[in-house]
Amino acid sequence: MEHNEILKNLKDILVQMDPSKKELMASVTEETKLSEDLGLTSVALIYMVVAIEETFEIEFDDLSIDDFKTVGTTIKYIENKL
Numbered sequence: 001m002e003h004n005e006i007l008k009n010l011k012d013i014l015v016q017m018d019p020s021k022k023e024l025m026a027s028v029t030e031e032t033k034l035s036e037d038l039g040l041t042s043v044a045l046i047y048m049v050v051a052i053e054e055t056f057e058i059e060f061d062d063l064s065i066d067d068f069k070t071v072g073t074t075i076k077y078i079e080n081k082l
Contacts, residue, residue, distance in 0.1 A: 030072030
């Protein structure tokens with residue numbers, strides 16, 4: 001799976017989590033911070049991880065929510081598991 005496809009799927013997951021952020025997704029880059037810029041709480045981050053596992057058919061081991069700071073770090077995590 002290509003990098004841009006992972007980004008698109010991740011944006012889709014984030015919109016599913018909070019449809020009010022759909023317009024914001026157009027400006028999301030790899031530097032976008034999940035908590036600070038997108039307002040994801042720790043509970044939302046857990047939901048995001050579960051959605052990522054289902055969407056990409058992967059499983060994270062020894063995962064810490066702190067591993068997901070930005071969109072870019074999340075994409076790298078997914079790429080390493082694919």
